[in-house]
Amino acid sequence: MPELGGAALWPYLIVGGGGLLVMVVDSFVRTLKKDHLSYLTMFVLIAAIAVQIAGETREGTVLHGMLVTGAYARFFNFLFAGIGVVTTIFAGGIFDRDGRHRPEVYPLLLFTVLGMMVLAAANDLMTLFLGLETMSLATYVLAGGVRGDVRSSEAGFKYLVLGGFSSAFLLMGMALLYGFAGDTGFAGISAAMTQGEPDTILVTLGMGLMLVGFGFKVALVPFHMWTPDVYDGAPAYITGFMATAVKAAGFAILLRWVVLMQPQLAFVWYPVLAVLAVLTMSVGNVVAIVQSNIKRMLAWSSIAHAGYLFLGLLALMSPARGGSDAMMRTREMGEAAGSGLLFYLIAYSVMNLAAFGVVNVLSSERGKEADDINRYAGLSRRRPVAAAVLAVALLSLAGIPPFVGFMAKFYVFAAVVRAGLVPLAIIGVINSLVSVYYYLRVIVVMYMNEPAEDSYDGTEWVSFVTAGALALLVIYLGVRPDAFHHAAEVVVRQLPF
Amino acid sequence: MLEKYLPVLLVLAVAMIFAAVFLGLSFWLGPRRPNAQKNSTYECGIPVRGSTHIRFFVRFFLVAIFFLLFDLEAVFLYPWVLLFQPMLAAGQGIFALAEMGVFVLVLVVGFVYVWRKGGLEWQ
Numbered sequence: 001m002p003e004l005g006g007a008a009l010w011p012y013l014i015v016g017g018g019g020l021l022v023m024v025v026d027s028f029v030r031t032l033k034k035d036h037l038s039y040l041t042m043f044v045l046i047a048a049i050a051v052q053i054a055g056e057t058r059e060g061t062v063l064h065g066m067l068v069t070g071a072y073a074r075f076f077n078f079l080f081a082g083i084g085v086v087t088t089i090f091a092g093g094i095f096d097r098d099g100r101h102r103p104e105v106y107p108l109l110l111f112t113v114l115g116m117m118v119l120a121a122a123n124d125l126m127t128l129f130l131g132l133e134t135m136s137l138a139t140y141v142l143a144g145g146v147r148g149d150v151r152s153s154e155a156g157f158k159y160l161v162l163g164g165f166s167s168a169f170l171l172m173g174m175a176l177l178y179g180f181a182g183d184t185g186f187a188g189i190s191a192a193m194t195q196g197e198p199d200t201i202l203v204t205l206g207m208g209l210m211l212v213g214f215g216f217k218v219a220l221v222p223f224h225m226w227t228p229d230v231y232d233g234a235p236a237y238i239t240g241f242m243a244t245a246v247k248a249a250g251f252a253i254l255l256r257w258v259v260l261m262q263p264q265l266a267f268v269w270y271p272v273l274a275v276l277a278v279l280t281m282s283v284g285n286v287v288a289i290v291q292s293n294i295k296r297m298l299a300w301s302s303i304a305h306a307g308y309l310f311l312g313l314l315a316l317m318s319p320a321r322g323g324s325d326a327m328m329r330t331r332e333m334g335e336a337a338g339s340g341l342l343f344y345l346i347a348y349s350v351m352n353l354a355a356f357g358v359v360n361v362l363s364s365e366r367g368k369e370a371d372d373i374n375r376y377a378g379l380s381r382r383r384p385v386a387a388a389v390l391a392v393a394l395l396s397l398a399g400i401p402p403f404v405g406f407m408a409k410f411y412v413f414a415a416v417v418r419a420g421l422v423p424l425a426i427i428g429v430i431n432s433l434v435s436v437y438y439y440l441r442v443i444v445v446m447y448m449n450e451p452a453e454d455s456y457d458g459t460e461w462v463s464f465v466t467a468g469a470l471a472l473l474v475i476y477l478g479v480r481p482d483a484f485h486h487a488a489e490v491v492v493r494q495l496p497f
Numbered sequence: 498m499l500e501k502y503l504p505v506l507l508v509l510a511v512a513m514i515f516a517a518v519f520l521g522l523s524f525w526l527g528p529r530r531p532n533a534q535k536n537s538t539y540e541c542g543i544p545v546r547g548s549t550h551i552r553f554f555v556r557f558f559l560v561a562i563f564f565l566l567f568d569l570e571a572v573f574l575y576p577w578v579l580l581f582q583p584m585l586a587a588g589q590g591i592f593a594l595a596e597m598g599v600f601v602l603v604l605v606v607g608f609v610y611v612w613r614k615g616g617l618e619w620q
Contacts, residue, residue, distance in 0.1 A: 020603065023610045026610075027609060027613035
């Protein structure tokens with residue numbers, strides 16, 4: 001891959017520099033009203049998107065092979081910046097309710113996006129870790145940053161301690177891999193994998209430890225215990241951000257890492273990964289059934305969705321297990337699984353953001369969030385648009401056509417079946433059926449129950465309009481997924497299978 | 498592959514045996530004649546004043562964090578100084594200077610932010 005000039009770095013510089021700029025403006029301009037910082041943040045993110053569209057499109061590495069830019073990084077940069085814009089809108093939506101100014105949210109949001117962009121473009125274990133930590137550290141503060149709120153502090157503290165622990169696992173795994181390959185660059189590791197005798201304890205252990213670190217970030221089942229508490233304690237717009245962008249960033253690096261490690265990973269850890277995927281789906285869905293708090297329910301549902309996404313990764317790896325008899329089929333099947341996974345990430349981000357956008361602004365009580373499912377009673381009569389948006393988002397999360405959640409599941413499960421993993425696909429579909437129950441329960445409460453005295457009611461129309469636009473996107477992508485799915489295919493084709 | 502790590506294992510074992518033997522010897526051979534002075538917290542004889550579990554003013558925490566930040570900056574400057582001459586000789590002086598410039602700029606912005614937000618005021 002050619003080494004590109006600094007021009008490919010502009011999106012990263014804009015987001016990082018924009019974060020610094022927001023900090024300076026926040027500290028110097030005392031007369032600013034709260035929303036102006038969110039406008040500035042949005043401007044920075046949109047500028048990053050624009051530069052990304054207009055700028056360097058070639059595949060190549062920058063900064064001496066530390067980052068790899070190209071279709072894959074561009075895809076994720078668009079996704080992260082887009083989620084950032086939506087989150088900024090939602091963050092502005094609750095300032096009136098809380099009567100409390102949280103200007104530090106905006107630079108932290110930009111730094112998180114920067115970390116994710118670096119993570120998705122990492123071409124070296126060092127940049128991988130740097131991106132992951134930039135993302136994580138800012139997220140810890142975002143989750144725990146509501147001053148005076150005990151549950152938010154608890155969320156931040158838990159996330160920090162457990163996250164630091166998982167980073168240590170990741171770092172140890174990276175050290176072992178470095179010990180094996182003698183190189184921290186992905187290219188060097190890949191070369192060492194294919195030529196040496198890679199079936200050593202070092203590689204196996206290193207990959208296992210790194211899996212623990214990644215598994216924590218995307219909330220796979222044995223490493224998921226932080227998820228409900230953190231998602232519940234953090235403010236809803238941050239929860240939406242964590243459930244979509246942070247998870248997408250985790251899968252962005254997991255996908256590239258799996259492609260890189262495929263020769264080994266496909267054999268040593270494959271059975272374990274299959275068990276983890278099944279556990280993740282099942283535990284997530286079953287525990288979500290009994291939740292009465294909608295944020296906790298969405299947290300468990302996000303764990304279940306991580307399981308579906310992981311099925312895609314298994315499908316991606318499984319041809320490599322078949323030996324060299326069908327190299328062509330391998331590549332085609334790998335591409336189907338990879339593009340299904342990327343499409344799922346878009347779909348999941350859009351529908352989840354729509355749901356969290358509504359949940360975020362429904363409460364009118366200062367400092368309280370609309371998290372009790374029973375108090376959604378009669379929302380369809382009080383706020384028909386908000387109820388419809390939430391219903392669309394939840395139906396899509398359940399995977400019901402014609403919404404995008406169905407198409408996403410279709411692509412992933414189809415790839416899983418093509419890879420010959422029919423039992424896993426069946427378990428996935430059964431899980432998907434189970435999930436219909438708890439998503440529908442919210443809809444039943446909203447539409448069938450009479451509004452009560454303490455039912456939720458919100459008036460922040462900007463957030464409703466944004467969530468509504470996302471809901472329309474959910475329907476549009478469900479009916480016409482071709483363009484986005486094709487884009488995902490193009491992106492995946494650039495990966496070195 | 499793994500036999501390369503045998504020396505490490507040996508050192509570990511020797512260290513453990515060494516520690517165990519000498520602790521055990523002093524435990525076994527050493528005379529024990531306790532008295533009030535010997536059992537006090539500080540063997541040097543300084544009397545203990547109050548409990549160790551006292552409350553610290555929370556401001557110390559912020560100061561410690563700021564100190565850590567700027568201390569780390571100084572730590573990062575040392576390897577940069579060592580590498581600057583070779584990089585200058587290789588014709589990459591401007592690049593090295595710009596790298597450190599970016600690093601210092603980020604820190605300065607953080608410093609200005611802390612200052613303006615009142616993080617450096619004691620009350």
